[in-house]
Amino acid sequence: MSIATVVSVFNGEHSVGSQVTVRGWVRTRRDSKAGISFLAVYDGSCFNPIQGVVPNNLNNYQDEILKLTAGCSVEMTGEVVESQGKGQTFELQVTEVKVVGWVDDPDTYPMAAKRHSIEHLRELAHLRPRTNIIGAVMRVRNCLSQAIHRFYHERGFLWASTPLITASDCEGAGEMFRVSTLDMQNLPMTDKGEVDYDKDFFGKEAFLTVSGQLNAETYACALSKVYTFGPTFRAENSNTSRHLAEFWMVEPEVAFADLDDVAGLAEDMLKYAFNAALTECREDLEFFAQRVEKTAIERLEAFVSSDFAQVDYTDAIQILKNCGKKFEFDVEWGIDMSSEHERFLAEEHFKAPVVVKNYPKDIKAFYMRLNDDGKTVAAMDVLAPGIGEIIGGAQREERLEVLDMRLEEMGLEKEDYWWYRDLRRYGTVPHSGFGLGFERLVSYVTGVSNIRDVIPFPRAPRSANF
Amino acid sequence: MSIATVVSVFNGEHSVGSQVTVRGWVRTRRDSKAGISFLAVYDGSCFNPIQGVVPNNLNNYQDEILKLTAGCSVEMTGEVVESQGKGQTFELQVTEVKVVGWVDDPDTYPMAAKRHSIEHLRELAHLRPRTNIIGAVMRVRNCLSQAIHRFYHERGFLWASTPLITASDCEGAGEMFRVSTLDMQNLPMTDKGEVDYDKDFFGKEAFLTVSGQLNAETYACALSKVYTFGPTFRAENSNTSRHLAEFWMVEPEVAFADLDDVAGLAEDMLKYAFNAALTECREDLEFFAQRVEKTAIERLEAFVSSDFAQVDYTDAIQILKNCGKKFEFDVEWGIDMSSEHERFLAEEHFKAPVVVKNYPKDIKAFYMRLNDDGKTVAAMDVLAPGIGEIIGGAQREERLEVLDMRLEEMGLEKEDYWWYRDLRRYGTVPHSGFGLGFERLVSYVTGVSNIRDVIPFPRAPRSANF
Numbered sequence: 001m002s003i004a005t006v007v008s009v010f011n012g013e014h015s016v017g018s019q020v021t022v023r024g025w026v027r028t029r030r031d032s033k034a035g036i037s038f039l040a041v042y043d044g045s046c047f048n049p050i051q052g053v054v055p056n057n058l059n060n061y062q063d064e065i066l067k068l069t070a071g072c073s074v075e076m077t078g079e080v081v082e083s084q085g086k087g088q089t090f091e092l093q094v095t096e097v098k099v100v101g102w103v104d105d106p107d108t109y110p111m112a113a114k115r116h117s118i119e120h121l122r123e124l125a126h127l128r129p130r131t132n133i134i135g136a137v138m139r140v141r142n143c144l145s146q147a148i149h150r151f152y153h154e155r156g157f158l159w160a161s162t163p164l165i166t167a168s169d170c171e172g173a174g175e176m177f178r179v180s181t182l183d184m185q186n187l188p189m190t191d192k193g194e195v196d197y198d199k200d201f202f203g204k205e206a207f208l209t210v211s212g213q214l215n216a217e218t219y220a221c222a223l224s225k226v227y228t229f230g231p232t233f234r235a236e237n238s239n240t241s242r243h244l245a246e247f248w249m250v251e252p253e254v255a256f257a258d259l260d261d262v263a264g265l266a267e268d269m270l271k272y273a274f275n276a277a278l279t280e281c282r283e284d285l286e287f288f289a290q291r292v293e294k295t296a297i298e299r300l301e302a303f304v305s306s307d308f309a310q311v312d313y314t315d316a317i318q319i320l321k322n323c324g325k326k327f328e329f330d331v332e333w334g335i336d337m338s339s340e341h342e343r344f345l346a347e348e349h350f351k352a353p354v355v356v357k358n359y360p361k362d363i364k365a366f367y368m369r370l371n372d373d374g375k376t377v378a379a380m381d382v383l384a385p386g387i388g389e390i391i392g393g394a395q396r397e398e399r400l401e402v403l404d405m406r407l408e409e410m411g412l413e414k415e416d417y418w419w420y421r422d423l424r425r426y427g428t429v430p431h432s433g434f435g436l437g438f439e440r441l442v443s444y445v446t447g448v449s450n451i452r453d454v455i456p457f458p459r460a461p462r463s464a465n466f
Numbered sequence: 467m468s469i470a471t472v473v474s475v476f477n478g479e480h481s482v483g484s485q486v487t488v489r490g491w492v493r494t495r496r497d498s499k500a501g502i503s504f505l506a507v508y509d510g511s512c513f514n515p516i517q518g519v520v521p522n523n524l525n526n527y528q529d530e531i532l533k534l535t536a537g538c539s540v541e542m543t544g545e546v547v548e549s550q551g552k553g554q555t556f557e558l559q560v561t562e563v564k565v566v567g568w569v570d571d572p573d574t575y576p577m578a579a580k581r582h583s584i585e586h587l588r589e590l591a592h593l594r595p596r597t598n599i600i601g602a603v604m605r606v607r608n609c610l611s612q613a614i615h616r617f618y619h620e621r622g623f624l625w626a627s628t629p630l631i632t633a634s635d636c637e638g639a640g641e642m643f644r645v646s647t648l649d650m651q652n653l654p655m656t657d658k659g660e661v662d663y664d665k666d667f668f669g670k671e672a673f674l675t676v677s678g679q680l681n682a683e684t685y686a687c688a689l690s691k692v693y694t695f696g697p698t699f700r701a702e703n704s705n706t707s708r709h710l711a712e713f714w715m716v717e718p719e720v721a722f723a724d725l726d727d728v729a730g731l732a733e734d735m736l737k738y739a740f741n742a743a744l745t746e747c748r749e750d751l752e753f754f755a756q757r758v759e760k761t762a763i764e765r766l767e768a769f770v771s772s773d774f775a776q777v778d779y780t781d782a783i784q785i786l787k788n789c790g791k792k793f794e795f796d797v798e799w800g801i802d803m804s805s806e807h808e809r810f811l812a813e814e815h816f817k818a819p820v821v822v823k824n825y826p827k828d829i830k831a832f833y834m835r836l837n838d839d840g841k842t843v844a845a846m847d848v849l850a851p852g853i854g855e856i857i858g859g860a861q862r863e864e865r866l867e868v869l870d871m872r873l874e875e876m877g878l879e880k881e882d883y884w885w886y887r888d889l890r891r892y893g894t895v896p897h898s899g900f901g902l903g904f905e906r907l908v909s910y911v912t913g914v915s916n917i918r919d920v921i922p923f924p925r926a927p928r929s930a931n932f
Contacts (some may be wrong), residue, residue: 005622005690023722024690025893042687043721045622073893075722101864101894109892126885127892129688138689142624148617149683156471156511158608163923164630165643165712167930175643177631177667179674181701184644184653184661190852196648200572201643201701201711205927208645215923215932222595223510223604224471224490231597231630231697231798235647235667245667246631255509256489256541256566398567419932426575427539427592428567457629457681464633466681466885 007046009090014080021077022050023100025130029068037065041076044129047136047283051083051091052076064099069106074099078455111203116364118453125457125466133291136284137454141276142441145229147276148250148438151269157252160219160226161211164233167204168416175235176207177245208233213433214367214420217396220253220431221423227252229438241450246441246459255432259378259395261312262432263355266382266391269436270353271304277445278304285445299386300445309350313376315358317342319349328441333380336363342381342388353384366406366422368394369430373442380434387444391429393434400424421441473511475556480546487543488516488558489566491596495534503531503562510595511928513602513749516548517557518542518810535572537596540565577719580926584919591923591932599757603920604751606743613742614904617735618693623718625686626692628678630699633670633880641701642673643711655770673700678717678887680833683862686719686897687812687889693718703927707916710905712925719899725835725844725861728898729776729821730777732848732857735902736819737770743911744770751911759913760846765852766911775816779825779842782807785815802829808847808854820849832872833861833886846900853910859900866890 004013004020014020024043031037035056040049040205054065068074078092085091103109110116111130121128126432128134152159165179181201182188183385188196212228219226232249252269254262266453277285278300288296311319320341322329325348337356346354358376361368368377397403403424408412414421442454452458470479470486490509497503500520507516520531534540540671553555569575576582577596587594594600595798618625631645645666648654649894657750663671678694685692698715718735720728743751744766752808755762786797786807790816795804803822812820824842827834844861863869869890873880880887908920918924923932 007622015927023895026689042623044691058467071893073895100896101890101892103893104891111892126684126888127592127688129685135689138624138626138685142619142626145625146615146619149612153608153612156473158510158604159611160604160608160922161697161923163712165699165925165929165930175647178649179643179645180650181643182650184648184650187650187653189931201703202925202930204507204930205928218592218602218920218932219595223601225510227469231627233631237667246629248627281902294536358510402852420591424567425570426567427537427569427575429489429539430566439738456626456685458629459629459668461667464629464668464670464672466634466684 003123005045006041006048006050009050009092010046010088012089016080016082019077019095020080021075022052023075024049024073025188026068026072026074028070030264031066037061039065039074039076039094039167041074042135044135046247047132047139047287048088051088052078052087052097053091053096054094055099058097059095060096060099062327065097067399068097068099069103069109070108070112071103072099073101099101100341106461118448118450122425122452122458124457129456130257132287133454136281136287136444137448138443138448138456140281141145141454142278143277144273144441144445145213145438147273148229148269151272152252155225157225157227158219158223158230160216161230162215162228162250164209164231165202165206166209167202167206175237177233177235179206179208198211203376210234211249211435212285213253213435216251216253216433217423218419220255220433221427224255225252229245233404239461241452242440244451244458244460246405247451247455248438249439250436252435253431257395257432259357259380259393259432262393262395263308263357263382265378265438266355266393266434267308267353268388270382273441274300274304281313283407289445295386296445303353303384308382309352309354311345311350311354311356313356316345317355320344334360334362339388342383343385346383346385346388351385353385356381361406364394365404366410366412369394369397370402370406378432382434384444387395387440390440390444391434391436394434395430395432398424398428398430400428470499471511472507472514472516473518474559475546475767476512476514476554476715478555482546482548482556484546484557485543485561486546487541487588487910488518489540490515490539491537492534492538494536497532502918505531505540505560507536507540513598513605513753514554517551518544518563519557520560520567521561524560525564526563526565531563534565535569535575535577537569537572537575543736571910572867575880581915584914586926588918595922598753599914600919601910602747603912603914604913604922605750606747607920609743609746610620610739610907610911611904614695614735617738618718621691623691623693624685624689626682627696628675628681628694628696629911630675630697631668631672632675633668633672641703642676643699643701645672645674656744676700677715677901679719679901682717682719682899683897684885684889686721686899687893687895690721691718692830701888708906709920710712710917710924710926713917713921714904716902716904719897719898721895721897723861723898724896725823725846725859725898728859728861728900729774729823729846729848731774732821732900732902733774733819735850737857739907740766740911744913745788754913761852762911769819769850772818773849775818775820775872777811777816777820777822781824782811782822785811789815790907800826800828805854808849812851812854817851819851822847830860832878833862834869835863836872844898848900850910853906856901856906856910857902859898861896861898862889864894865895866894
């Protein structure tokens, strides 16, 4: 008798006739009139539970087995037999069921085997991984993260963990969370009546980072190819389905690479990750296609087999102006495109993922490389059908004098960027990178539209429970 | 002509006689009297730079090549030839050197090709990845992180990202960083004169997590095998070589597993990771053995080929009392062993990695499973020769009534742990896990003794630069 995961039984890793013990939780129990019970037991190793056929001559049949309910934990031992049911390869002819943990008051068990609204599940973040949907999300999330690490590793990138706590709001991007150990009830003050951050843990004001990019650049300018995969924070007070206060980002940064190089890298990475999901999480994706988003599988398959379109921002604006469609927000050269524009381009015009390149410098960050026209920068957004922007990137300004000019234009202090400027003073190289919001990727692959449902414990305004 | 990484040339991926372009930074330049220059160029893809043999008939030989200094970025094109030098397989017979970026005032370039103290390099965290030592650390760090992800993936674990921001100090472990968006200069107060956290971003006090364990347990109790790999925080005001305010932790959590199961998992994981480093980062480890820690390679090889010893805490105390050695801190049953005790056990007594098990309950956390003796809990520490404690873990208390008793004993409120207790109310299972401080692992493998030097941008008291 050996311990077996459910997936290993389904995959035929235990020969028919052998005895195995599966350990997990009861999804459902069904009793036939003939005095046989059917237990569906899951353990998280795959989407489907395994069926145990339990004869009524087991010792604890009356006292225990007939009392099993959804959520009870069991060790179920039996002989592997070919399944008569459709869709399943193998099941267990059960010889022993050991009850490990009961469910307190099954009538009020929050995860009883019925369908719950996904909003309701969010309130029960500690139990929702027991549901089909969150279990499937987690397997896909894991698959995508493993694929991303593998992708970069195979291509010779080094994972570089950039710091979460930062004392400089270098990017100036939006609201940041303050990190402090000062006694709030009793703040130390300077002579001038200001909070005395010199007394704080880091000896100055500190915040949670909004991006690892500037730090990653220092490593790319030494080791050529690096990527980050870590948490990032935004203190924006926005309660949308696409925003979290804490989320995971993937940020590759490549020396000697221009914008087209990293556009190609983005295309390769997305296709690699989607192929992994299509191959390794088929059952989970089938569930999403059935219950959440009909096109879940087709749109991934279309994505991996399509060539990305490429269009200049300036041309994209012309397309939008001439398309005859009425948009909520007016289209003019210089605007920051909104979601309706982006989705029109990807879904209706190009009918493919699109890389929009060379945006007006005034709507982009100081570190993006100025193009020869003096008006645009070498920035890109990757727009995906069905979701809009999924990746944002740029070639970085590697010329010290241009960088300084841009800092000045934007009213930023050169001194604050001394170490960033050093990279341009000492052996500067063209380099480029992009950022991928990992939860948006998981959301896209699963079709689960609110990103609070694709991260284990979502953080949002007024919401940091568990 | 094709673009090549340095490692790909060394590995013979480009046939002798073919033309390749290598892109990177000059480590050294040496000019022979015969009118030939030798450029050593690195790109981070491996430890050694590649040698380019540059004839003096190149167009820019006088004007540029003879002015190249350490840190200049170049694109060097040439024919792959077998190297005459020892230790190197191939070099380039150079036909073109394009200078991409010069070094401003080479005499003051902080990373000029001389040896710097590792403390000095810490002040230059943005440039130190250009040094041999930090480059090697980063390749080993990357190798270990990839190996850890691979290890768990191969064994069917799911990566679960637990939250960084938490509103509950569940573990009560040490000082935490507060996360807030309140205007410190103008704090909102309640009628009672207390800071009004209801006005804060999350509507209550929030902190940076000290461990993902309790959250990971909720996922293990649904999906069986999970692990975290993410940042963790300690606001301890300690300036030691083994502490950081921000560091990365690996925390597996396994359902239906007891303490011995995860002791075995810890052994397998460490050996897997060390084998990866020995195989994939040989040159880097040779450098560490030469320059940092003589036994760097031997001790890893000894580690992977040794069986872990196992000893009960109670027996370990007897060993320490009877060993005849004088310790700084007295040995009595009930003490929290200090580093000298741990290292004696691993280095002198067992001469192998040791798992110490079943610690007195009074020195361990509430969630560790109470043993039948009523005095000890199923906790373990893994001690490694040369470093001491590297892993801490435990079987978790899965029995609700015992958990409640322990909470009460420790003066903790049951209500604060409602969701943690729910796991014991609904299909509870025996489960176990451990935590590995990732930087301590990198420090152990490289021999670089201060963990500030094995993380890209260390955070410590009064130190959050870059």
